Amino acid sequence: MNSAVYKALVDIVGEDYASDRAEELFTYSKDLGTAEPKWPDYVAVPKTVEELQKIVLLANEAKVAIVPMGGGMSLAGIALPLHGGIMIDMKRMDEIIEVNGTGRYAVVEAGTSQGKLFAYLKKHHPTLAHSMPDAPPAATIGGNMAIHGQGDLAHPHGFNSDMINGLEVILPTGEICRFGSCSMSPGWFTQHPLPDMAFFLGWGGATGIITKVSLRLFPCKKIREFDLLVVDNEELVPEILYEISHVGMSEDLTAFSQALPPMTDRLHHIGVNISGDTEEELEFKRRFIYDERLSSFFEQGTGGIVATSQDLEKPTVTKTSDWKKGGGFEYVGSVFPVSAYPELYRKGVEISARHDIPYTVVGRVIGAAHSMMFAWSYAFNRADPDSVRHANEALHETDDLVPGLGGTIWKPAVYGQQIVMKHMDANTLELMKKLKNMLDPNGIMNPGNWEVA
Amino acid sequence: MTAKIEYKYDDMIHRCFRCGYCKFPNDWSTITNCPTYARFRLESYSSGGRLWLIRAWVNGEIEWSENLAKIVYSCTACKNCEEQCPISFSDDLVNMVVAARSAMVETGLLPSPVKSFLKNVHLHGNPYGLAAKKRDQWMEGTKIEPYQNQEYLYYVGDEGSYDTRAQSAAKSLGELLLKAGVSFGVLGNLETSDGNEVETLGEEGLLEELIEKNIKQFKDLGVKKIITLSPHSYNVFKNSYPKFRGEFEVFHYTQILPQLMQAGKLEGPADLNMKVTYHDPCFLGRWNKEYNAPRDLLKGIKGVELTEMGQNKKSALCCGGGSGNFYTDFLGGSEDSPARIRVREAHETGAQVLAVACPNCLTMLEDAVKVEGLEDKIAVKDISEILNGTE
CATH class of the missing domain: 3.30.43.10 (Uridine Diphospho-n-acetylenolpyruvylglucosamine Reductase, domain 2)
Known part of the structure; x- marks a missing residue:
């Protein structure tokens, strides 16, 4: 030292x-x-x-x-x-610098927690919301940009990194750069139509440090509802998601299956978030989603609504870490076409069984079913080296699986990054290398990540 | 690698995922609702970081150091983490810290201020190291009687007995009880430390000694009911003494005074026209779920307009003085000291008075008001002082 x-x-x-x-x-x-x-x-x-x-x-x-x-x-x-x-x-860099209500954007320092922005909007701008990841509230806005995070509102609006109006970044050599309208005016209202220089999103901090983000905000309706559909045949899931996405009225569209609690084992739960400023608006959306698009599933008895709730709590993924009473879980995230869900689910069940881990898989629709984030979670007991080893092996097996099934790995660790780069087009890889070397000549920025050999 | 330490929660502590919920209040509006994390903003000072370090220490992954001990002993035992943690073991989060402290006590590895605190309690019956015979000086000039089979024992506690600022609150409460005609007496120089801080500092031997001594004295004197000035005393009498067969009816004073007001035995001062915000003490609020009695008391005072800080009740930010920190002062010396954050929050409400119901909070927050230069804007008063019209 x-x-x-x-x-x-x-x-x-x-x-x-x-x-x-x-x-x-x-x-x-x-x-x-x-x-x-x-x-x-x-x-x-x-x-x-x-x-x-x-x-x-x-x-x-x-x-x-x-x-x-x-x-x-x-x-x-x-x-x-x-x-x-x-x-x-x-x-500590967690100031909410500006919320432009009519322009529907917030400028925040990158270290702002998701929880802080959520609470601030709820208190001061209750008609506005940002896309919250399923991560705990301590996850930061900037961190989520660096990994192409996604959360609720992904179905209508895409990845979180698709929801930005501007960025401020410190380059690895120390210069401060701004991208979007903020580079030429005080307004942080758009990222486009200036030449695209977003070399920082999804790089995991290997090309610079994001310091400020202008984040798009979206209407937050007065009443929010979470509906849960269940089917017992995974092959039906892509079709149902396609039907729901056709009407574009859901704020979040997920599909998940998990071994615990036992009553949910092998069932496929489709979570549909809808919202409205009035009951009438909600009913209108329910009618289009369930009566117009899904009635055949209900009539055939292949699926049903098992729960609706307007008392929405944010998901607490932390609880997954306690499934083995061991304070740990990790997942492989990926992005696939929605149609891959059945195969991905089956592989998850197989791998989990091999490692004696209760299986948990979840898919989240991105855009109008343009793609789906799909994650395989593996809980482990931090105090049991065998349990950690099993989880680690399951993670690597899953990483290995993704390219073969035609997907990409989301926020990969170094092991997964190597897999991605191994399968990547050579010219693209060469461009990544040139970019990294140009931006970071001394190789100081989060070295070891996204390093092209 | 150091030797493995014997640790009570060996089979549980690894279950902390370090997800960080413990840093937040209920509404997530700030990541700094854990007083030690607010002060230092290093992950090592978060509840999760601390648990991971404790586990590393007991497993022999890291060695004991002054810095490790400071991290472990800076926790104020405020239980914000327990309120927020979504895992089923959340009720034991503070216990896990206290158990680590006990292990440090066992090995004799303590930070110097903690050693002084415990030595002073052991030798003098109070953490300040002041003479036991000076314990009753706070009551000079009052007509408060020694305890002799009255209905209630008024237990004043260390801060109320010795700290100049807290003595005023002790006196005010005594005067209020006299005015209301309550049958009560005090122990005076016979009183000794209640053991609440000793317990959370992990000195089990000294705790047992104090509890047994106090129980014997209370029983010998025929004490059945106790009114405490401090929520810290209230907590240990109510929750720890019964484990040693010391079962008494215990009341924090805010639980007694509203009844006296309703019965017409006690009147507040003339119309105060005062905007007041109330700071929940951790050992009354999160530890004992008493959020309403102090508020009811304040609302019962004519001319008091009660306004709430953003973080209140279950989400109140600790003053930073709990678990001996009012003496050891691991969290002082910064604009991010929790007491300074808290008085700024209080000032933002527009209140003229920051009301407290704990002598510990009283001294912590009043000092913070001075350091923040807010003396002309907001006064810190114990509820007993507001009710007694103490200037």
């Missing part, structure tokens, strides 16, 4: 927010999933863009790696310091 780097960090962020102590290094060496710990040399928690910029310049000068971390919720080890260096915890 270089004590000069630590002293410089203290000068930049203050003594309270820089550490080279074993306890902080230990804490930031751990991902929540199965990844092996990777120890940083320092931890810094900047408050401002200026402080962050100074850290980036320091890292270039000292040739030490920097790894930005938001909520640390990727579970895939994306924010682990694979080559040591400085862990940058972004969560």
Whole structure:
């Protein structure tokens, strides 16, 4: 370790927010999933863009790696310091800078938690909502951009990274750049039609650090309803999702199946979120979705509505971590055509059974059923090395499976990144390499991730 | 690798996923509702980070250090994490921290301020290291009687007995009880520490000693009912003493005074025309689910307009003084100290008075008001002081 780097960090962020102590290094060496710990040399928690910029310049000068971390919720080890260096915890940069109500966008610092923005909009702009991922509320807006996250509202509006009106980024060499209308005016109202320079979305922090995001907001209706359909034949799921997506009235459209609790085993649950400002509007949507598009399924007895609720709580995926009473789960995320659901489900059941893990699979419709995020979750007991090993093997088996079935891996860890790059078109790969080298000549930005050989 | 430490929650602590719900209030409006995370903003100071570090220490993955001990002992035991954690073991989150402290006590590995705190309680019966014979000085000039078979024992506690600011609250409450004609007495110099902080600091031996000593004294004197000034005393008498066969009817004073007001035995001052916001003490609120009595009391005072801070009741931000931190001061020294955040929240409501029902919160928040330069904007008062018209 270089004590000069630590002293410089203290000068930049203050003594309270820089550490080279074993306890902080230990804490930031751990991902929540199965990844092996990777120890940083320092931890810094900047408050401002200026402080962050100074850290980036320091890292270039000292040739030490920097790894930005938001909520640390990727579970895939994306924010682990694979080559040591400085862990940058972004969560003190969490100001909600502007909410433009009529323009329906919010400009936030990248470390803003999903929970904070949710609460702020609920209190101050109750007719507006942003797309919330299923991750816990500590997940950050910037982190979600760096991994192409998605959440509710994905069916009408796509990935979270499709929902931006502008970005501010610190390049690996320290320059601050803005993209979208904010690059030429005070307004953060559009990303287009300027030349596309979005080299930062989905790169997992390997090409720069996102510092501000202009996030599109969407109408938040007064009444929200979650309906749950069930079928016992996975082959029906793509057709049902297609039918529902035809009317485009759902705010979120998911399909999931899980072994626990036992009564849900082998059943396929289709979650449909709808909303309305009045009961009349809701009823209108129900009629189009269920009477017009799905009545044949109900009449044939192949499916049914098992629950409706207007008392919507956000999903608590954390509970998955307790399925083996062991504080752990990790999943392989992927993006596939919706039609792949039956095969993906069956593979998930097989792999889970092989590793004695209760199976859990979930698919979320992206756009008008243009694609589907599909995830296989594997719970494990953190205190049982065998259980961790099994989960890790199941994850790798699943990663291996994805390209063969025609899909792409979502937010892959290094193992998955290698698989993706192995299957990637050579010219595209070469462009990625050139981009990375051009932006990050000293190789300091989250090294080890998306590195083309 | 160090040796594995014997640890009570060895079969449970690994279940923390570190998802971070524990940092939030109910409405998710801020990620800084855990007082230690608010102060330091390092994951190591979050509830989850702390549990992972404890597990690493007891498993021999990391060695004990002053920094580790500071992380473990900075937790104020406020239970915000328990309110928010979605996992079924959430009721034991603070217990897991306390058990780690017990393991540190067993191995003699404690931060210096904690050692001083415990040594002072052991030698002097209070954490300040002040003479036991000075314990009754707070009641000088009052007509409060020693306990001699009256209906209630008024247990004042360490802060109310020794801390200059808290003494005012102790006095106000005593005067109110006198005015209302309540049959009560105090222990004066015979009173000793209740053990609440000793318990959360993990000193089981000293806790047992204090509890047994207090129970014997209470029983010898014929005490049946206890009114406490401090929610900390209330908590330990109510929840821990029965485990040692010390079963008494215990009331925090905010649970007694509303009845006296309703019975016409107690009147507040003349119309106050005062906007007040109330800070829930952790050991009354989250620990004992008493959110209404203090509010009812305030609402019963003529001219008091009660307004709420954004984070209140189950989601109230801790003042940062719990579990000995009012003495050890691991969370002080920053504009992000929880007490300073809390008084800024109180000021934002437009209230002229920040009402408290805990001598610990009283001293923490009043100091914070001074450091924030808000003395002319907002005053910190114990509810007993508001009711007694204490300036």
